[in-house]
Amino acid sequence: MLDFEVWDKLLRQYVDQEGRVNYAAWKTEQPQVLDEWLSSQTRSFLKSNINTLEKLALWINLYNALTISSILKRYPLDSILPKIFGVPNWLAFLWFFQRRVYYIFGQHYSLAQIEHQILRNELQESRIHFAIVCASVGCPLLRSGAYFPEQVMQQLDEDAHRFINNPQKVYYDFDNQTLYCNKIFKWYRQDFLKVASSIPEYIHPYLKIDVSLTAATSVSYLDYDWSLNHRIS
Template sequence: MKDPAVWDQLLQRYVDGDGRVDYAGWQSRDAATLRAWLAAQTAHTEGRQEQLAHWINLYNAFTVQAVLEAYPIASIRPSLPGLPNWVGFLRFFQRPLHRLQDGCFSLAQIENQLLRQLGDPRIHFAIVCASVGCPLLRQRAYRTDAVEQQLEADLHRFIHNPAKVRFERERNILWVSRIFQWYRADFLAVSASLPGYILPRLGDGIPPCPEPQVRFLPYDWSLNQQRG
């Protein structure tokens, strides 16, 4: 079962235009709806577009489900008694807790073994780890017949968000999200450099010469939630 209609309806109900999530409302009214939809999903896909749309939807839905099960939380990197913060972080991404009809998956497995293998760095502007520093969550599900246009729109929105990317032309410094640092290899697989990937898409006048220095912005791990 790969029909994203239920996921699409939930996104429209609980995600606002700024990509913020109403976890409190979702938890109280529709946590079971999401859980049932996920339990009906399968790992089988046919074709690149279906694989992209299906696994991006599942990554984002499993992330929301993980937050709902722990909510209220301030961050996806919780402090665990007697343990450093990175332990909670690894538990969130690495443990294969997310069950489909045909097996259990971790978020890291979906990202690294299924999505990144498709060679499209635009996925990094679509998969959402529920933190403020990550891309904004869409209000609509990804669909096989529209995923290419959706990914292109995600790329445009991310690069034109000054909290994620900004270019200081006077100092010739390109400030970018740490997503570009963590997944540098994916971007360099399709471009000679990070500025070479970003600046033509940023459209901020004629690209400078020499190429700008790249600096990485602080990453905000706090939960991307609506405030009452």
């Protein structure tokens, strides 16, 4: 297993309790530490006998660390969605996630491979959608600490509660009786429907308001904010 202490220390130093990342300070003070840690920890081959909890902590940490490392190299920037003359460049955006440039455990990976092949298909854990980050405001907030195998299930449950009880991500409008959701629930609908019969029923156990959510509850999806999730020193 990897030693997550360096990653944990960096997160505690540069990520606040609201999940905002101080990229400016991180890049000024310790620009190479994250890449050095990634290189030192992933140059050998991965043991075949690690268990599910170890895999979850490992691949969530790696996904987030690789994402943050890529942003640090490009910082300053306003959004992870580049634009050309004001028009979103979706090709460049998709290439950021699809390019197989991360050499890990003897293989080349893309962020998309880690997400879809390992975290979604192999590990089958819907709550990873509240943990892995794309560095935008719309995505889950970055945890100010690493994931650890002995804590990862509790951490994922905390992430789900934080995401679903953030009114910028999920809220119920009593006036029009509609549940407004982050588009993650639309894009990864099939993952959530493996756990519950509908999106409202998946959300209901986590949402801290007195409302009955059922399959018949009206659902509307919020606009997604691709601007960079960061804070100024």
